[in-house]
Amino acid sequence: MTESPLVSVRDLRIGAVTDAGRKVEIIRGVSFDIAPGEILALIGESGSGKTTIALSLMGHARSGCSIDGGNIRVGTHDVTAMSEAGRAGLRGTEVSYVPQSAAAAFNPSKRIMDQVIEITAIHKLMPRTEAESRARTLFRALALPDPDHIGQRYPHQVSGGQLQRLSAAMALIGDPRLVIFDEPTTALDVTTQIEVLRAFRSVMEKTGMSGVYVSHDLAVVAQIADRIVVLKEGEIQEVGTTKQILNAPAHPYTRELLAAFEPVPHVPAGIGEEVERKPILEVRGLSAGYGAIRNGEPVAKVLKNVNFRLERGRNLGVIGESGSGKSTLARAIAGILPAYRGSVHLDDRKLEPALHARSKEDLRRAQIVFQLADTALNPAHSVGAIIARPLTFYHGLRGAKCDARVAELLDMVHLPAALRHRLPSELSGGQKQRVNLARALAAEPELILCDEITSALDTVVAAAILELLKELQRELGLSYMFISHDLSTVEAICDDVLVMYKGEVVEALPVARMSAEAAHPYSRLLISSVPQLDTGWLSGLEQDPELVAAFAHR
């Protein structure tokens, strides 16, 4: 670097006060530079402090946090020494921010245009008409549909992918020198992610702005960043160019991150080939939906005539974008949402459509594990009580026997028995998901419906959960129905794949033949959209524009 850096951070220290009133240091002496025009990625798991560092570049610390030491310089401004009013003057004009969830970051009660050009109004940069025409130019550059009128809509009237690009327009309107992207594609489907990434990259290349790209996804970062900073627990582990980090990682933690990304081919469980496998789960012509029932059919039909068989000891992956009906399928099989047509058979026994009509034994045999352990675990109950409840309900265990079984189950999911006295809020994300799993195991099920159970977890943690699932399958002879939007996760654990699109199964294949033989255009688009750990992947990616237009409408 010959030019003087645009941003320099020296020995940054940020402290936080915990709920218990204890003061902890969450960023411990971080230093880095960003050259003009360079895009720097901050990579790390949740809790590594990457967002905290990014926000500190704008002089902002979330409530409970404070910048305690070190020095941040952006351009000629010393952010750490500025007054709050001075920092406000910096935000939007020098440094701007693209949020993680644009859906949450847009004010629901104001039109999109008013929010996109708000920066120009706050800082009195230009008259309104000029700002609006500038916004429309940005909408075009970001490949948004109907750029002349999209600004007149309210946030809930456009899709998530569009909102994410609109939030980039909002960040770029004030012509900042540095743009912070805070996991901007994490909440998007893979097919949508590509378009958004492309739009971001082309705009950043054209304008020559510097960027900070916060993400936990190395493959995404590989497409957009020049250099990568690897963070763990508020400390820098390794800094290097993208190529060096991907090809020659020096730090063990970086290697661990990369290893978690490597696909682990799934070896089908079961010893030897049995002559005839009986299906544990068979679904015939299943249709389900939401809303008021008219003429025996719900108003909003989600699932349309779904058929499949899952053989005992095998795993079925269900894949598709958000809104494709994956979760609805799990809910209909579990009976939470009774199907209005079709049938679910467990071991050749037809199940009642509605949960309350099923026998306790039927309930016990098929358990569901939800995506968000945070909301699935009662925050007021201890881990022990959460796991003990199905033990009492299904098996009538009480007292010492029940306690012993809870300890056993915790051991099964590799959690220390001492954790039973803790509340869910005192556990990490991975630990919570393990408790969630232990609760399902407590029923001693034969089939577990896993609804996106690794989606909210970091790659390393998610890989460990997948390992655990495989191990449990070997020991207990379980079958999984594994719902995910992530093809590589499904490949890592499943034998067969169902591809869902708009409530229908468009393709059903053994997973090993998926990438080679998938015939449906949507499956092909899905396969080609999974980011690869290769800096040239996005540039070299050629997708049929018609295909994209037909299926990646979000």
Place this chain on the structure above:
Amino acid sequence: MLRSKTTWLLVGKRLGIALITLVIVSFAVFFATGLLPGDVAEIMLGQAATPEAVAGLREAMGLDRPALLRFLGWLGGLLTGDLGTSYVNKVEIADLIAGRLANSLRLAGIVTVICVPLALSLGIAAAMWRGTLLDRMVSVLTISVISVPEFMVATLAVLIFAVWLDWLPALSYGVNVDSIGAMLRAYAMPVISLSFVVSAQMIRMTRAAVIETINTPYVEMALLKGASRPRMVLIHALPNALGPIANAVALSLSYLVGGVIIVETVFNYPGVAKLMVDAVSTRDLPLIQSCAMIFCISYLSLTTLADMIAILSNPRLRN
């Protein structure tokens, strides 16, 4: 702003629910008052009355008809503005109530005009500068006001301003209100006492509702765009907090018509609440029923209005 059909449908639905509730409430009021101990005819005729005389009076008053018929007749009367005749002094109830209701509404109106803007600004300001001295002072003040019973506030006000200092008249009704100054003096004490009671809740609820929206990502986004705190709160947080605030205001204000009996008594102010208490002590059933209906209607219309504001301020229902 354009509203979609769904919005109007929802508003219509809410109005329908309010009407149905009103019918149910009237049913409850009518039969609950019927449960009051004692027979009206016996009470009116006194202990020495012969059973024949009591039966005759019951027949004359229509009390021997089935309860449901009496209810329908009463409801029909309500709808046509015929509230019946007082058992006690044979005056048309409509006439009895009219003057009292005007008094109550006047007092409530004055308190509303003073309190709502004051409480909202204090609540919003406290939320805007959360954790500052201003916020803490407002918090301490509202908590202490909520904790002090209103008869204490009212009595102390009379003791200090009327008895010791002799600045204000102890009674607010019947004093000379020719000039604006005199009227201000006459209403000052009841208005202050009532304001204390109703604004404390409004301030606290407004502050909580605004703080809740301040903690959303889109308000943080506004901060990261360089917006000042007032802009963040007034432009981004407040419009999304309108629903809960309207509900808090409605709940507080609904107290002003029916719940002010203590203040009316202390200042000897002839409002509806006092009328109702008098009616209960004389077992004047038609009067009790009419007063109860007035309280219910005022409560219902306020909450309905608040819900409609919440529906109309929901951006997801806009075109």
